Amino acid sequence: MKNDNALFYTCSLIEFIGRRQKxxxxxxxxxxxxxxxxxxxxHSDVLHCELIDxxxxxxxxxxxxxTGDFDNVAKCKYEVPDYWTIGEVYERLIEDVQPNENVDSIIETLFKVYNSWISDSIS
Structure with missing residues (x-):
């Protein structure tokens, strides 16, 4: 499924939490x-009704x-894309590499992407 709003919200929330907690x-x-x-x-359709904060x-x-010490936003030497934009990057990547569209497959692919070398490169 392309343009998966639930995946977009999930990835954006992960990015938001990561930035806040460093x-x-x-x-x-x-x-x-x-x-x-x-x-x-x-449950992203319900969660997105609340402030992401x-x-x-x-x-x-x-x-x-x-709270850790991984502050990729402070160390950045250019204008940092917001957490929604990075959430969209992850959403598109996961959509491009997932084998099928069932929820379990999407979650499995999400974990593979976030635990791969590419996640550090995106950050």
Missing amino acids: QKRAYIVNTLGKSVVKRIYT SVAEEFINMWSIK
């Missing part, structure tokens, strides 16, 4: 785990996501 995005997805990321994906805060607190 953590690599792989750490965020691995800390949340597949079942939580799947829940975010399947408050949604992120809930997940940060519920899963005790620690």
Whole structure:
């Protein structure tokens, strides 16, 4: 499925949490785990009605996501794309490499992408 709004929101939320907590995005997805990321994906239509800041805060607190020292925004030497833009980059990448369109496959592909070398390159 192209232009998967649920995937776009999920990736944008992961990026938002990563920036706020100064953590690599792989750490965020691995800390949340597949079942939580799947829940975010399947309930994105409801979650997006809240401010992303408050949604992120809930997940940060519920899963005790620690603050790290990976501040790729502060270290950047050019204008940094916002978390929505980076969420869209991940969405398109995951859509391009996923084998099929079922939810479990999408989540599996999401984890592979965020845990690959490309995630550090995007960041």
